[in-house]
Amino acid sequence: MLCRALGGPENLVEAEVPDPVAGPGQVVVNVRSAGVNFPDGLIVAGTYQTKPALPFSPGCEVAGTVRAVGAGVTGLAPGDRVAAFCGIGGYAEQVAVAAERVHRIPDGMELDHAAAFPVVYGTSFHGLVDRARLRTDETLLVLGAAGGVGLTAVQIGKALGARVIAAASSAEKLRLCAAHGADELIDYREQDLAARLNEVTGGTGVDVVYDPVGGPAAQTAVRALAWGGRYLTVGYASGDIPRVGMNRLLLTEGELLGVLWGAWAGRHPEANSANMSRLLEWYSSGLLRPHVDRHFPLAEAAAALATVMNRGAVGKIVLSIGERP
Numbered sequence: 637m638l639c640r641a642l643g644g645p646e647n648l649v650e651a652e653v654p655d656p657v658a659g660p661g662q663v664v665v666n667v668r669s670a671g672v673n674f675p676d677g678l679i680v681a682g683t684y685q686t687k688p689a690l691p692f693s694p695g696c697e698v699a700g701t702v703r704a705v706g707a708g709v710t711g712l713a714p715g716d717r718v719a720a721f722c723g724i725g726g727y728a729e730q731v732a733v734a735a736e737r738v739h740r741i742p743d744g745m746e747l748d749h750a751a752a753f754p755v756v757y758g759t760s761f762h763g764l765v766d767r768a769r770l771r772t773d774e775t776l777l778v779l780g781a782a783g784g785v786g787l788t789a790v791q792i793g794k795a796l797g798a799r800v801i802a803a804a805s806s807a808e809k810l811r812l813c814a815a816h817g818a819d820e821l822i823d824y825r826e827q828d829l830a831a832r833l834n835e836v837t838g839g840t841g842v843d844v845v846y847d848p849v850g851g852p853a854a855q856t857a858v859r860a861l862a863w864g865g866r867y868l869t870v871g872y873a874s875g876d877i878p879r880v881g882m883n884r885l886l887l888t889e890g891e892l893l894g895v896l897w898g899a900w901a902g903r904h905p906e907a908n909s910a911n912m913s914r915l916l917e918w919y920s921s922g923l924l925r926p927h928v929d930r931h932f933p934l935a936e937a938a939a940a941l942a943t944v945m946n947r948g949a950v951g952k953i954v955l956s957i958g959e960r961p
Contacts, residue, residue, distance in 0.1 A: 637727040637937040640691040642682035645941035648694070648727070650934075656725075656732035658706035663738045665718060668700040669751030670726040670955040672937075673784060674873055675898075677945040679724065685899075688724050694941070695726025695955075696898070698733075699741070699750035709735045717741050719750040721758070723898065727937045729958055736905040739912050742920045749919070752784075752926040752952040755897070757915050758908065759870065760788040763846060763895040764796065765911070768866040772797030774843035777833070777860065779853055780873060781818065782809030784944075784952050787927055789846040790818050795923045798844075801836060803829065803853070812927065812950055829853055833860040841865060841888075854878035858885070866891045873947060927951030 637648045658664045676694040678684035702716040712718070712735060720738040725731040741750045764770045776793040780786040781802035793800040794817035802813035803822040810821040820836045822829060833842065833856070841862035847854060851874030858867055858880050865888055867880075885892055901908035918924045929951045932940035940953050 637934060638691045638693055639680050642680065642690070645677060645680060645938045645945060647680060648938040648941070653728075656730055658704045658709075658732060660707045661709060661735055662706040662732050663709060663712055663718075663720070663735050664703040664730055664732050665698055665720055665738065666700045666703045667698045667726065667729055667731055667957050669698065669747045670695045670934075670957060671697040671751045671753075671755060672932075672940045672944050672953040672955060673697070673755050674871065674944055677941050680941070686723065693725045693728050695728070695731075696723050697721050697751060697754045698726040698731055699747045699753075700957075702738070703730060705735070712738060712740070717743075717745075717747070717750075719753050721754040721898070721901065727934065727955060729934075736909065737901070739909070739916065742916060745916075745919060748928050748931070748954050749926045751954050752928055753915070753919070754912070756785045756788045756952065757792070757924065758901065758912060759785050759895060759897040760792050760846070761911050761915055762897045762900060762908075763868045763870060763893075764789065764792055764844065766900075766907075767893045767895055768844045768868055770796050770798055770844050773799070775799045775801065775837060775841075775862070776844045776846065777801045777803065777842040777857060778818075778846045779803050779857060780847075780849035781813045782950050783848060783873065783947070784949065785848045785870060786846070787813065787816055787951055788924075790816050791924050793846075795918055801833070801842065809950055816925070816927070824853060829856045830859065837862075844868065846870060848873055850874045850878050851876040852878070854880065858890075861885075861888050861890045863888050864890070866893055868893050868895050870895045928954050930954075931956050
């Protein structure tokens with residue numbers, strides 16, 4: 637699926653292009669599932685940090701089997717079942733990826749789960765562990781908790797032993813958060829966020845805020861930080877980049893931390909591989925379970941991406957591509 641002109645998801649068109657070739661240090665993957673993510677839509681619109689030359693295929697994560705490996709690649713061979721972070725190019729039958737971004741997956745892992753794994757789990761683990769240093773028995777507030785990254789933050793927070801407060805915009809979304817381990821639930825369309833946070837924390841506040849949404853809830857969440865609290869700004873799915881009162885951070889000795897996992901992974905490939913290995917171990921042990929909301933065929937990638945951009949997905953949306961091994 638190609639983007640030949642920047643704009644909305646409807647700009648994606650089906651096309652035949654030459655098969656990719658594995659260059660030095662690269663792997664070509666036969667794609668069977670591709671995750672659909674909010675940044676994909678921003679890249680198509682031309683509003684993301686990454687601005688590839690036209691035409692291009694969006695899609696930053698895939699799962700499938702290795703088709704070919706380039707010179708210098710070790711540890712991967714044709715036929716291996718893998719998940720990969722490709723940045724762009726994933727809405728396709730094949731994609732060439734740097735080998736350091738390709739990870740063998742456990743034998744029992746479903747390809748749909750694998751395609752829904754690298755970006756959202758990688759982002760949340762990096763944010764909660766590398767950036768916020770979330771500790772056992774601390775309190776974690778997750779905004780947009782039923783979305784793609786939000787639900788993984790709930791799961792990883794629980795795996796780390798934190799008390800997790802999930803905030804979302806409907807009772808249906810909160811039921812999903814509860815099913816994935818959230819300890820407290822806040823419907824911020826029906827309830828006052830500040831009052832509920834004060835109630836569920838006994839007035840002590842939260843240690844870490846995980847915010848992939850932005851918007852008006854951000855100011856309330858900053859005010860709810862406990863002493864030494866850490867605020868993770870992960871994204872702005874609301875379309876509103878909040879302006880945080882720095883005095884609130886001063887009064888609690890709080891920290892405002894940016895989370896840009898893809899760029900960090902490119903700068904620190906070995907640390908990212910270690911993170912991914914740990915996450916896949918947690919998956920095998922049952923601590924993590926991706927929630928795939930819906931499947932779309934590749935030809936309907938525009939509809940799939942529009943659903944994500946309009947915040948109509950609960951968990952992840954996945955494109956199904958080709959035959960399954």
